[in-house]
Amino acid sequence: MLDQTDGYTTADGRKIGGVVMEMKNITLRFGGVTAIEDISFDIREGEIRAIIGPNGAGKSSMLNVVSGFYIPQEGEVWFRGSPRPPMRPFEVARQGIARTFQNIALFEGMTVLDNVMTGRLTHMNTGVIAQALWKGKAEAEETANREIAEKVIDFLEIQHIRKTPVARLPYGLKKRVELARALAAEPKLLLLDEPMAGMNVEEKEDMCRFILDVNDEFGTTIALIEHDMGVVMDLSDRVVVMDYGKKIGDGTPDEVRANQQVIDAYLGVSHD
């Protein structure tokens, strides 16, 4: 069913492309604690890939490895067909990997528009002198980037708070602004760390819809972490299941649901 080079077609008929990112035998330790143990999986162009697992399974650590915040002790990260040398997070971001954070990391003192514009930083090349003088190329660049930022703002339906400082916004909207900032970078891979955490049912439904729309409209490849099983199963094309730092399942939602190890992990069978 899974063709290694050409991808596959989802149940709802979307074409999924080749491998964008591949994690090969990743092991991550903090001192004596092994947070991730020998995990491999891939993320394909255009798909929504979920990493799920109970609390403390190592999902967030995994996402931090992908985004460069942690460097694994063993294993290789392959991005777009070549192995990635150890990189700092800002270099990873410049490669086209954008992310959101579980605990929201926005620039609280800046407006929503300014926050979204910071997502465009990696696409701006004009030098500081030209920028300061506000001439020709710099101006054209600013306008072009502004257009993309505004488009994202429209898309995520946050036009009414464009000029509001982020610190004043309620939690659910902050989450959406963070998504907007990541999306403004036009990422080749979008990482979402628990996008639904702490939201009420209505906000969760909104966020689900936005994630599906983003994937549909822009064809963005998305990898997300979630521990709410129900949400993940509706949303994602393929799911990696982690428990105690190990991979215990990988496949379509239906496959994962039928996996005995996954059922045990979620229902709490004792580990011996």
Added chain:
Amino acid sequence: MPDQLLYAMEVTLNGLMAGVLYALVALGFVLIFKASGIFNFAQGVMALFAAATLVGIMDGQVPFSHLINAILGTKVHHFGWHIPAIAGILMAIVVMVFLAWAVQYFVMRHLVNQEPIILFMATIGLAYFLEGFSDLMWGSEIKKLDVGLPQGINIWIDETTYGWFGYGFFIDNLDIVATIIAALLVVALVAFSQYTKQGRAMRAVADDHQAALSVGISLNFIWVLVWSLAGFVALVAGIVWGTKSGVQFSLSLIALKALPVLMLGGFTSIPGAIIGGLIIGVGEKLFEFAIGPLVGGATENWFAYVLALIFLVFRPQGLFGEKIIERV
């Protein structure tokens, strides 16, 4: 018009001019504080170092000449050339950028994620190091700095006001130039931080390190940039103050005058630094004029600090600082 009123007007004008000079120093503090949350105690010494470097370069002084002579037994002191002011200033800017890089590379880089008080202590250390380094590099004698800024009484204002009121105002040309420089500097800095990519990145770094990394901002680069800007502002302040009162150790003490300015204006506001400087400049001159004779004078030494204390009690965030709100 009564003489007293005219005299008060002249005092006010001179106070405004002095205020601009205070604001120039305060600006350097605000810049670093806004972008990195560090209160840079070394700002005053940086102004001294910048001014000493400029004089040294323009006069063709051999850097570290005392050290070289002591070790090698030579008697070098000057290269024997003179460099024009513009070229000297450009070279001094290069030195200040290099200093910014060195501060980031040798000190601040190792203190990422430390408490603000630790960073503050580091800048105190930096201040003392730089003070000694400046003496070692350029010597500790009082030096004259002349980059061609006009000095002395402005004849035009003197004559015009004499024509109007029968009393000529004494305004120093240097103060007028300093005001123009400060205005240009502020416009440039505000434009930089609000409208450029690097300015936006700078504000982002000040706000949240992790988020800044995730949108592809290099923290190291931004911090070098911030320290370079502070070095540049220090150079400008050093030129104006150095021209006014000579390049000497007391130049580094103007930093202390910037403290009350910051408490008034707020540590995070560029306009605040300007307005704070003006209020203190005018306030201390008028206070000396009105109250000074009653208490035996010398009120200029303490007026600013008392005003700052009052502000600390009633409005700790300053006039323009970000409001301190604690969410419960």
